[in-house]
Amino acid sequence: MPSLQRQVTSISGYNYLLFLPDELSLDEGDVYDGLRLRTQRQHPLLPTILFLHGASERGSNLDDVKRHGIAKIVEQHPDFPFIVISPQCPRGEYWNVERLSVLLDKVIASYPVDPDRLYLTGLSMGGYGTWHLAAAQPERFTAIAPICGGGNPQAAGKFQNLPVWAFHGAKDNVVPLSESEIMVSALKARDGNVKFTVYPEAAHDSWTQTYNNPDLYEWFLQHQRQKAVR
Numbered sequence: 001m002p003s004l005q006r007q008v009t010s011i012s013g014y015n016y017l018l019f020l021p022d023e024l025s026l027d028e029g030d031v032y033d034g035l036r037l038r039t040q041r042q043h044p045l046l047p048t049i050l051f052l053h054g055a056s057e058r059g060s061n062l063d064d065v066k067r068h069g070i071a072k073i074v075e076q077h078p079d080f081p082f083i084v085i086s087p088q089c090p091r092g093e094y095w096n097v098e099r100l101s102v103l104l105d106k107v108i109a110s111y112p113v114d115p116d117r118l119y120l121t122g123l124s125m126g127g128y129g130t131w132h133l134a135a136a137q138p139e140r141f142t143a144i145a146p147i148c149g150g151g152n153p154q155a156a157g158k159f160q161n162l163p164v165w166a167f168h169g170a171k172d173n174v175v176p177l178s179e180s181e182i183m184v185s186a187l188k189a190r191d192g193n194v195k196f197t198v199y200p201e202a203a204h205d206s207w208t209q210t211y212n213n214p215d216l217y218e219w220f221l222q223h224q225r226q227k228a229v230r
Contacts, residue, residue, distance in 0.1 A: 003063075003066075003075065004019060004074055004075055004078055005017040005018060005019045005066070005071065005074065005075070005084075005086070006018045006019075006020075007062045010103065010106070013087075013099050013100075013102040013103040013106065014087035014088060014089065014099055014100070014103050015060075015062055015087065015088050016062070016085055016086055016087040016088065016103065017062055017065055017066070017071055017084075017085075017086040017087075017088075018083075018084075018085060018086075018107075018111075019071075019074045019080065019082075019083065019084035019085075019086075020083060020111070021046060021078075021079070021080060021081055021082065021083065022078055022079060044112060045112050045113065045114035045115075045117075046081075046082065046083050046112055046113065046114055046117075047081065047082050047083070047114055047117035047118075047119065047220065047221060048082055048083040048084070048085065048107075048111075048113040048114065048117065048118050048119070049070060049082045049083070049084050049085070049119045049120075049121060049220070050085050050087075050100075050104065050118070050119070050120050050121075051069055051070040051071055051084060051085065051086045051121055051122060051126070052087070052089075052095055052100075052120075052121070052122030052123075052125075052126030052127075052129040052130060052133075053065050053067075053068065053069060053071065053086065053088070053089070053122070053123065053125070053126050054068065054069075054122075054123050054124035054125045054126055054127075055124060055125040057088065057089075058088070058089045058090060058091045058092070058093065058125075059088065059090070059091045060088075060090065060091070062088055064088070065086050065087075065088050068123060068207060068208075069086075069121075069122075069123055069126075069207055069211055070084055070086065070121070070211055071084070071086040072211075073211055073212070081217075081221075082119075082217070082220075083111060083112075083113060085103070085104075085107055087100070087103055089125075094125060094128075094129070095122075095125065095126065095128070095129030095132070095133070097132060097133055097136045097137070100129070100133055101137065101140075104118075104140065115140075115225075116142065116224050116225040117142055117220075117221070117223075117224050117225075118140065118141055118142050119141065119142055119143050119144070119145070119220045119223075120133060120134060120141045120143075120144040120145070121144065121145040121146070121147065122146060122147065122149065123147040123148060123149070123206075123207040124147070124148050124149060124174070124175060124204065124207075125149070126147075126149065127146040127147045127148050127149015127150070127175070127180075128146075128149040128150055128151065129149070130144055130145070130146035130147075130149060131144075131146050131149055131150060131151025131152075131183060132151055132152070134146075134151075134159045134162060134164075135151060135152065135155035135156075135158050135159055136158075138158055138159035138161075138162050141162060142163070142220075142223050142224060142225050143162065143163040143164070143165070143219070143220055143223040144159075144162060144163070144164055144165075145164075145165045145166070145167065145210070145216060145219075145220075146164070146166050146167075146180070146183075147166075147167045147168070147206055147207045147210055148167065148168050148169060148172055148174075148175045148179075148180070148204060148206050148207065149175065149179065149180070150175065150179030150180060150182065150183060151183050153182050153183055153185070153186035154186075156183065156186035156187050156189075156190055156192065157190055159192075160187055160190040160191065160192040160193070161192070161193060162192075162193065163193045163194075163223050164184075164187060164192065164193065164194040164195065165194075165195040165196075165197070165216070165219060166180050166183065166184055166194065166195070166196050166197070167180075167196075167197045167198075167199070167206050167207070167210045168180040168181075168196075168197075168198055168199070168202075168206055169198070169199045169201075169202030169203050169204060169205065169206035170198050170199060170200045170201070170202065171200075171201065171202060171203045172202070172203055172204045172206065173203060173204065174203075174204040175204065177198065180196065180198075181196075184196045197210075
């Protein structure tokens with residue numbers, strides 16, 4: 001079965017997988033010019049998810065990103081209603097805020113991404129990346145869902161108004177549950193908009209049941225940034 005995701009290479013940012021919903025499937029009038037989709041048709045702006053993988057998917061083979069998470073989910077669900085951007089972090093590195101920002105700028109300029117429905121999620125190393133990117137650029141995202149990751153609790157005030165749904169396995173022996181608990185507590189202390197789901201029997205893999213749960217995507221879509229009144 002052919003992949004439902006396109007592989008996009010970048011010189012200045014991360015290489016990434018791109019999933020476009022069925023309604024954006026290309027016809028003969030559409031061509032790619034570098035990163036930019038040139039078409040005579042006017043596409044509606046669509047909700048978009050930036051998905052950050054874990055440490056074991058680092059490298060230079062984009063197929064590895066499909067092992068877990070949303071990049072795996074969309075391979076079986078062509079009707080998935082979001083644009084999905086799944087970058088790959090090079091081996092030996094960790095998610096870099098500046099490079100992720102460059103990637104998002106290019107994607108938003110190139111595809112019909114709705115900036116008022118831009119969601120961020122990631123697992124393990126990508127959970128850490130989610131916390132850190134949200135703290136660095138809280139104004140960019142509509143809602144975030146970090147899974148079995150952690151962040152800097154002193155930065156919680158920077159995104160206390162950003163809707164957060166965190167997930168962790170109680171028996172995680174790779175990233176301690178306390179990593180998520182610290183961030184959630186820091187947000188609650190600032191009256192943050194935060195939910196926290198702990199799976200009592202889950203170890204490190206708390207992402208499979210999270211990403212298989214349609215409630216997560218419904219929760220994303222319940223949030224949309226309010227446009228300023230002029």
